[in-house]
Amino acid sequence: MGEFELIQRCFAEAGRKRTDVAIGIGDDGAVVQVRDGCDLVITTDSMVEGIHFFPDVDPRSLGHKLVAVNVSDLAAMGAEPCWLSLALTLPKVDEDWLLAFAEGLSETADYYNCQLIGGDTTRGPLSLTMIAKGLVPKGKAITRAGAQNGDYLYVTGTLGDAALGLQLVQNKVEISKKHRAHILQRFHYPTARVALGQALRNIASSAMDVSDGLAGDLPHILRRSKVGAVVDVSKLPMSQALKDSCSAEQALQYALSGGEDYELLFTVPENRRGSLEVLLSPYGVPVTCIGRITGAVGKLEFKQGELPFVYQHQGFEHF
Numbered sequence: 001m002g003e004f005e006l007i008q009r010c011f012a013e014a015g016r017k018r019t020d021v022a023i024g025i026g027d028d029g030a031v032v033q034v035r036d037g038c039d040l041v042i043t044t045d046s047m048v049e050g051i052h053f054f055p056d057v058d059p060r061s062l063g064h065k066l067v068a069v070n071v072s073d074l075a076a077m078g079a080e081p082c083w084l085s086l087a088l089t090l091p092k093v094d095e096d097w098l099l100a101f102a103e104g105l106s107e108t109a110d111y112y113n114c115q116l117i118g119g120d121t122t123r124g125p126l127s128l129t130m131i132a133k134g135l136v137p138k139g140k141a142i143t144r145a146g147a148q149n150g151d152y153l154y155v156t157g158t159l160g161d162a163a164l165g166l167q168l169v170q171n172k173v174e175i176s177k178k179h180r181a182h183i184l185q186r187f188h189y190p191t192a193r194v195a196l197g198q199a200l201r202n203i204a205s206s207a208m209d210v211s212d213g214l215a216g217d218l219p220h221i222l223r224r225s226k227v228g229a230v231v232d233v234s235k236l237p238m239s240q241a242l243k244d245s246c247s248a249e250q251a252l253q254y255a256l257s258g259g260e261d262y263e264l265l266f267t268v269p270e271n272r273r274g275s276l277e278v279l280l281s282p283y284g285v286p287v288t289c290i291g292r293i294t295g296a297v298g299k300l301e302f303k304q305g306e307l308p309f310v311y312q313h314q315g316f317e318h319f
């Protein structure tokens with residue numbers, strides 16, 4: 001099979017077939033119909049071998065994760081994911097690898113109602129770049145810039161599982177059989193909080209997804225919104241699997257600085273807070289209040305209950 005034929009076979013029908021795609025894969029460019037009354041939201045994420053994944057990673061999980069991390073950015077904006085493009089750089093064409101990668105990509109794109117509408121394929125060190133496009137009602141995108149003094153700070157799901165998963169795949173920790181599957185699932189197959197993100201459009205004053213760890217990511221909201229925050233680390237939501245697998249201190253470290261959980265971090269003004277738990281309960285993802293926005297511009301303070309909590313940031317630095 002020629003390379004062109006293989007790529008056609010792998011990607012031509014990937015994801016959900018959408019009626020708003022006038023021209024998909026096969027032409028010089030894709031053409032999509034943007035719904036009236038909507039803004040287009042566009043995001044890009046890359047994954048490079050040796051930096052974001054290990055050479056022996058299951059290609060199916062890689063295909064999944066590439067879609068999920070891109071869709072997670074759309075979720076954080078309150079957008080509905082629609083269309084994906086893929087820039088693929090491969091050292092060689094390994095048919096089995098490519099088929100498994102495409103399968104993971106396609107089933108996850110399908111799950112999020114997205115169609116793969118194009119891309120590019122080149123030869124070089126293994127690197128995957130995806131561009132995801134989504135729609136949001138005009139002016140309704142949730143940004144990082146809207147947090148205000150007094151707002152409450154929330155996070156979805158649990159924190160720290162993916163960081164423990166990273167340690168597990170590197171054989172740096174041992175985890176009981178009971179919890180392995182959950183931790184590996186959270187690391188290899190993250191879930192983008194899409195429905196919840198859309199539900200936050202009329203509730204949250206700001207939002208982002210947590211990809212580099214809470215302590216590393218929250219400052220982005222603080223900078224863009226020109227506010228500060230106090231986080232009570234005793235409130236950080238952690239899975240039973242994480243709590244059972246390491247010391248309380250270590251679990252807290254993972255929850256604070258571990259990346260790749262892809263949960264949503266968002267702020268809610270006091271007057272919209274009352275209905276929050278009720279409004280969000282149908283989405284099946286717990287939301288937890290972990291702190292409050294303050295007027296101390298750029299200052300991120302931690303406490304543990306009533307006590308001050310000293311935290312040394314050990315998050316991942318890209319450069």
Ligand code: ADP
Nearest residue numbers: 011024025026027028086088117118119120121
């Ligand atoms: P061009 O030379 O005009 O850039 P290509 O021959 O690279 O076109 O691609 C042909 C078609 O296949 C285009 O529609 C392109 O979007 C699609 N395509 C190429 N590589 C990929 C890929 N890795 N994933 C999805 N679509 C791809």
Ligand code: MG
Nearest residue numbers: 026027028029
């Ligand atoms: Mg062309």
